[in-house]
Amino acid sequence: MAAEMELVASLSRLQFATTAYFHFLFVPLTLGISLFIAILMTTYLVTGKQIYREMARFWTKLFAINFAMGVATGITHEFEFGTNWAVYSRYVGDIFGAPLAIEALFAFFLESSFIGMLVFGWNRVNDLVMTLVAWAVAFGTNLSALWILIANGWMQHPAGAILKAGTWVGGVRAELYSFSEVVFSPVADVKFMHTITAGMIVAAMFVLGISAYHLLRKQHVEFFKRSALAAAIFGMIASVSEVLIGDIHAHEVAKTQPSKFAAMEAVVESEHSAPILLAAWVTQNENGQYEYAFRLPLPIPGILSFLAYHDFKAQVPGMNDVQKAMEANFQKAMQEYPQLAEIIKNNVMLNGQWPSFIPPVNIVYWAFHIMVYLGFLFVFMFTAAFYYAKKGILDQQSWLLKAALYAIPLPYIASLLGWATAEVGRQPWVVYPLTEVKHDANGNILWNDLFVQIPAMIKEGDKIVQTNVPGAFMGLTTYKAVTPTLTVLEVLITFLGFLVIFTILAVIDWWLIAKYAKKGPEMGAPKAQEAY
Amino acid sequence: MEALGYSPLWWDFLVPLWFVIVALVWVMYILTDGFDLGVGVLVPFFGDDDVSRRIALNSVGPIWDGNEVWFITAGGAAYAAFPEIYAAIFGGLYLALMVVLFALIFRAVGFEFRSKRPSQKWRNFWDWAISISSGVVALVLGVALGNILVGLPFIKTALFDPNSLEGFVYGVYENGQFHPYPAIIGFLQLLNPFFPNILAGIFKLLVGITALLFVIMHGATWLMVKTIGEHFERAKNIVLKLWPITAGLWVITTIWGFLSIGFTHTFHTNDPKIIEQTINIDFYHWGAVLDKVFTYHDNFLFQAPALVSIIGWLLIGLGILGVLGVFYFAKNGSAWGTFLSSSLAIIGILFAVATALFPFTVPSIYGLEHSMTVWNTAASENTLLVMTLAAVVAVPIVLAYTAYIYKVFLFKLSPEQLKEAAEKGQFNY
Numbered sequence: 028m029a030a031e032m033e034l035v036a037s038l039s040r041l042q043f044a045t046t047a048y049f050h051f052l053f054v055p056l057t058l059g060i061s062l063f064i065a066i067l068m069t070t071y072l073v074t075g076k077q078i079y080r081e082m083a084r085f086w087t088k089l090f091a092i093n094f095a096m097g098v099a100t101g102i103t104h105e106f107e108f109g110t111n112w113a114v115y116s117r118y119v120g121d122i123f124g125a126p127l128a129i130e131a132l133f134a135f136f137l138e139s140s141f142i143g144m145l146v147f148g149w150n151r152v153n154d155l156v157m158t159l160v161a162w163a164v165a166f167g168t169n170l171s172a173l174w175i176l177i178a179n180g181w182m183q184h185p186a187g188a189i190l191k192a193g194t195w196v197g198g199v200r201a202e203l204y205s206f207s208e209v210v211f212s213p214v215a216d217v218k219f220m221h222t223i224t225a226g227m228i229v230a231a232m233f234v235l236g237i238s239a240y241h242l243l244r245k246q247h248v249e250f251f252k253r254s255a256l257a258a259a260i261f262g263m264i265a266s267v268s269e270v271l272i273g274d275i276h277a278h279e280v281a282k283t284q285p286s287k288f289a290a291m292e293a294v295v296e297s298e299h300s301a302p303i304l305l306a307a308w309v310t311q312n313e314n315g316q317y318e319y320a321f322r323l324p325l326p327i328p329g330i331l332s333f334l335a336y337h338d339f340k341a342q343v344p345g346m347n348d349v350q351k352a353m354e355a356n357f358q359k360a361m362q363e364y365p366q367l368a369e370i371i372k373n374n375v376m377l378n379g380q381w382p383s384f385i386p387p388v389n390i391v392y393w394a395f396h397i398m399v400y401l402g403f404l405f406v407f408m409f410t411a412a413f414y415y416a417k418k419g420i421l422d423q424q425s426w427l428l429k430a431a432l433y434a435i436p437l438p439y440i441a442s443l444l445g446w447a448t449a450e451v452g453r454q455p456w457v458v459y460p461l462t463e464v465k466h467d468a469n470g471n472i473l474w475n476d477l478f479v480q481i482p483a484m485i486k487e488g489d490k491i492v493q494t495n496v497p498g499a500f501m502g503l504t505t506y507k508a509v510t511p512t513l514t515v516l517e518v519l520i521t522f523l524g525f526l527v528i529f530t531i532l533a534v535i536d537w538w539l540i541a542k543y544a545k546k547g548p549e550m551g552a553p554k555a556q557e558a559y
Numbered sequence: 560m561e562a563l564g565y566s567p568l569w570w571d572f573l574v575p576l577w578f579v580i581v582a583l584v585w586v587m588y589i590l591t592d593g594f595d596l597g598v599g600v601l602v603p604f605f606g607d608d609d610v611s612r613r614i615a616l617n618s619v620g621p622i623w624d625g626n627e628v629w630f631i632t633a634g635g636a637a638y639a640a641f642p643e644i645y646a647a648i649f650g651g652l653y654l655a656l657m658v659v660l661f662a663l664i665f666r667a668v669g670f671e672f673r674s675k676r677p678s679q680k681w682r683n684f685w686d687w688a689i690s691i692s693s694g695v696v697a698l699v700l701g702v703a704l705g706n707i708l709v710g711l712p713f714i715k716t717a718l719f720d721p722n723s724l725e726g727f728v729y730g731v732y733e734n735g736q737f738h739p740y741p742a743i744i745g746f747l748q749l750l751n752p753f754f755p756n757i758l759a760g761i762f763k764l765l766v767g768i769t770a771l772l773f774v775i776m777h778g779a780t781w782l783m784v785k786t787i788g789e790h791f792e793r794a795k796n797i798v799l800k801l802w803p804i805t806a807g808l809w810v811i812t813t814i815w816g817f818l819s820i821g822f823t824h825t826f827h828t829n830d831p832k833i834i835e836q837t838i839n840i841d842f843y844h845w846g847a848v849l850d851k852v853f854t855y856h857d858n859f860l861f862q863a864p865a866l867v868s869i870i871g872w873l874l875i876g877l878g879i880l881g882v883l884g885v886f887y888f889a890k891n892g893s894a895w896g897t898f899l900s901s902s903l904a905i906i907g908i909l910f911a912v913a914t915a916l917f918p919f920t921v922p923s924i925y926g927l928e929h930s931m932t933v934w935n936t937a938a939s940e941n942t943l944l945v946m947t948l949a950a951v952v953a954v955p956i957v958l959a960y961t962a963y964i965y966k967v968f969l970f971k972l973s974p975e976q977l978k979e980a981a982e983k984g985q986f987n988y
Contacts, residue, residue: 100664120645125942128949143620203945513653
C-alpha cells in the first residue's frame with residue numbers, strides 16, 4: 028500500500044510537471060508578446076505610421092495561435108491541485124485557493140475576454156480602442172502571472188498563515204492570517220519579476236528570430252528591419268534586467284530555502300568565503316553523505332558568500348549540514364509541542380523516518396547553471412542585434428541573423444530550466460517549512476534556529492490559546508500531499524493521456540505558427556477563405 | 560458553535576453568502592459557456608457547407624474564451640471558499656473531471672486550428688472534434704450534478720489519533736478499512752445506472768441527459784440571435800424540435816428529485832464500525848431540518864426559514880416561465896425572447912437546485928451525519944472576507960467589459976457578411 032502510494036505520488040508529480048511544462052511552453056511568449064503588441068499599437072497611434080499597425084496585426088495572428096494552447100494547457104492546473112493533491116488542498120487550501128480565485132476574477136477574465144477582441148476587432152472598432160484592448164490583454168496576462176506566482180511563492184515561503192490545530196471544526200489546517208504578508212511576500216514578488224522578464228526575453232527572441240528568417244531571404248525587408256529593431260531594444264532591456272533580478276532572486280532563495288540553495292550551487296560542506304563553482308558533479312557515499320565527484324571553482328574566494336548573503340565572509344550552508352540541522356530542528360519542535368507532534372509525523376515523516384531534505388542535486392545544479400549561462404548569451408545577442416539594427420545594417424549580418432533564428436528555442440529552454448531549479452529544488456517539500464537562514468556577527472549560520480515562528484491556535488489543557496510555534500509545523504512533503512485514494516492505473520492513464528495529447532497538439536500548434544510566420548504579413552485585404 | 564469557539568459572528572453570514580456566490584459562478588458558467596457548448600455540438604449539424612459551419616463557429620468566436628473563464632473562476636471560488644469540498648470532490652471524481660478537461664482542451668484548440676488550413680478533411684475533423692468534446696463537457700458535468708444530488712459514497716472519520724489531536728476528515732470505507740480522503744468515484748461508476756441503486760442511478764443519468772439537451776437548445780437560441788434568413792430558420796427549427804423532449808425530461812427529473820425521500824438515506828447504515836468513527840458535529844445552524852429525514856423538498860415547505868421557501872418557489876416559477884417562454888418565443892420567431900427565456904430557465908432551475916441542497920453541499924449516501932454542509936467545509940473568516948472584497952470589486956468590472964465586448968460582436972452573421980468582413984480586412988474563424 029505504502030509503495031503504491033509512493034508510485035501514485037511520483038506519477039502525479041510527473042503529470043503535474045508535464046502539464047506545467049507544456050503550459051510554460053506557451054505562457055512566456057504570451058506574457059512578452061502581448062506587451063510587445065501593445066507597445067507597437069501605441070507607437071502607431073503616436074507616430075501615425077501604418078507599418079506599426081501592420082506589425083501589430085501580424086504578431087497578433089501568431090500570438091492568437093499560441094494563446095489557444097496556453098489556455099488549453101492551463102485549464103488543467105486549477106483542478107489538478109484537487110484531483111491529485113487533495114491532502115495538500117485541504118491542508119493549505121484556505122490560503123492557496125484565494126490567489127487562484129482572485130487571479131481568475133481580476134486577471135484571467137481580462138486577458139481572455141479581450142483576446143477575442145484583439146483578434147477579431149481589427150477594422151470593427153477604431154484603432155484607439157484596439158490599442159486599449161492590446162494594453163488590457165498585456166495587463167491581464169501579466170497580472171495573471173502575479174497572482175499565480177504569489178500562490179507559488181507561498182508554497183516556497185508560507186508566510187502569513189496561522190496554524191489551527193484541533194480547534195477548527197475540520198481538524199488541522201493552515202488558515203489565512205495576514206493577506207498582505209501573502210501578497211507582498213518578497214519571495215513571491217521577485218519570482219514575478221523574474222518570470223515576466225523571462226517572458227519578454229522569449230518574445231523578443233521569437234520576434235527577432237522570425238524577422239531574421241525573412242531578412243535572410245530578403246523579403247518584407249522594411250517590415251522586418253523595424254520588427255527586429257523593436258525586438259532588439261525590448262530584448263536588451265529585458266535580458267540586462269533579468270541578470271539583476273536573477274541575482275536578487277537567488278539571494279532570497281539563499282535566505283529562505285537553504286536546501287535548494289545548497290543544491291543550486293552544489294555546496295557540499297558549509298563554507299565561509301565560499302567560491303562559485305563553474306561546474307560540479309555531486310555523488311553520495313554509502314553513509315548517505317554528499318561529496319564531490321569533481322568541481323571547478325572560480326578562483327576568487329567569497330563570491331558565492333557575497334551573492335548569497337551580501338557578505339564576503341558569510342557561511343554558506345552545505346547540504347550535509349542542512350540535512351542534520353533540519354532533522355534536529357524538527358526534533359526540537361516536536362519536543363517543545365508534544366500535542367502537535369502528530370502533525371509532523373503525518374506531514375513529514377516517511378514510515379517513521381526522516382526523509383532526505385536535499386533535492387536531486389545534479390539536476391538542480393545544472394538546470395540553474397545552464398539557465399544562467401544562457402542568460403548571459405541573451406545579453407550578448409540582443410546587444411549585438413541592437414548595435415547593428417541601430418546602424419541599419421542588421422540585414423547584412425547573416426551570421427547574427429542565422430544565430431537569432433536558431434536561438435528561438437533557447438529562451439524557452441532557459442525558462443523551463445528555471446522552473447526545474449525552482450520546483451525540483453523545492454523537493455521533498457510541497458510546502459516548505461517557514462525558514463530563514465540567520466548569521467551571527469562572525470558570519471556563522473545559527474543552525475539551531477532555522478525555522479521562523481508562526482502564529483497558531485492550539486489546545487492547552489481544555490483551553491484554546493493563540494501562541495507562536497516553529498514554522499516546522501507548516502511543512503508538508505510531496506509524498507504526503509497526494510490524493511490517497513488514487514490508483515496507479517488512473518494516474519498512469521491521465522499522465523500518458525496528457526503527454527500524448529499535448530505533444531501532438533503542441534506540434535500542430537507550432538507547425539501552424541511556423542506556417543503563418545513564414546508566410547509573412549499580408550498587406551491589405553486577405554483572401555476570403557484564408558481570412559483567418 | 561462550540562467547536563469553533565473563536566469564529567466571529569459575521570463568519571456565520573459569510574458562509575451562506577459564499578454558497579450563493581459559488582452557485583452564482585457556476586450558473587454564470589452554464590449560462591455563458593453553455594451556449595458556446597451548445598453551438599459547439601451543433602457545428603457539424605448546422606449545414607454540410609463550410610460557410611454554414613463557419614457561421615456557427617463565428618457566432619461564439621470572439622467570446623467563448625472569456626466565457627470559459629467562468630469555469631476557472633468556479634473552480635477557484637470553490638477552492639478558496641470551500642477547500643474541503645474542492646479537495647474531496649475533485650479528487651473523488653478524478654477520471655470524470657479529467658474527461659471534462661481533455662474535452663475542453665480539444666474544444667479550445669479545435670476553434671483555433673479549424674480554419675487555419677483550407678483542406679476540407681482537416682476542417683471536418685475539427686468540426687467533429689469540437690462537437691463531440693462540447694457534448695462530453697455538458698453531459699459529464701450534468702451527470703456529476705446528478706451524482707452529487709444522489710450523494711457520493713464517503714464517510715466522515717477521524718484524521719488523527721483522537722486521543723492526541725482532534726479533527727475529522729472525509730474518507731471512504733472499503734474492505735473493512737478507512738481511507739482518509741476522498742470519496743473516490745470512478746468514471747464508470749459515475750455513469751453506472753445501478754449505483755448506488757437502480758432508481759438513484761437512473762435519476763442521475765437523466766439529470767445528465769437533461770443538462771446536455773438544455774445546453775444544446777441554449778446554443779440553438781444563441782444561433783437564432785446571431786443569424787438571419789435561412790440560417791435563422793435552421794436554428795429556430797432546432798429549438799422547436801428539441802423543446803418537447805427537453806422540457807419533458809426536465810419535468811420528470813424535477814418531480815422525481817422533489818418527491819423522492821432523501822436519496823442520501825439510501826445507504827443509511829447501522830454498521831457499528833462506521834458509527835463508531837463518526838464524529839458528531841453540532842448542526843445547530845439548520846437544526847430543524849436535521850431532526851428528520853432530509854428530502855429535496857424540505858426547503859420549499861416552510862420547514863426552513865420562510866424567506867428561503869419563498870425564494871425557492873420564485874426560482875421554480877422562473878424556471879417554468881423560462882421553459883414555456885422558449886417555446887412561445889421560438890414559435891413566434893423572436894430571437895431575443897427565445898434566448899432570454901432559455902437563460903431565465905437556466906438561472907431558475909439551477910438556483911432552485913442549490914436551494915434544495917442547502918445547507919448541504921455534497922451529501923453522503925451513508926447519511927446526513929457524514930454529509931458535507933456549508934458549515935463544516937467553509938474557509939476561515941479571513942479568507943472569506945478577502946474573497947468577498949475581491950468579488951465586490953471585480954465582478955461589476957468583469958460584467959461591464961463583458962457586456963461591452965458582447966455589444967461589439969452582436970451583429971448578425973450571414974454568408975454575405977462573412978465575405979464582406981474578409982474584404983474589409985476583418986478576421987474571422
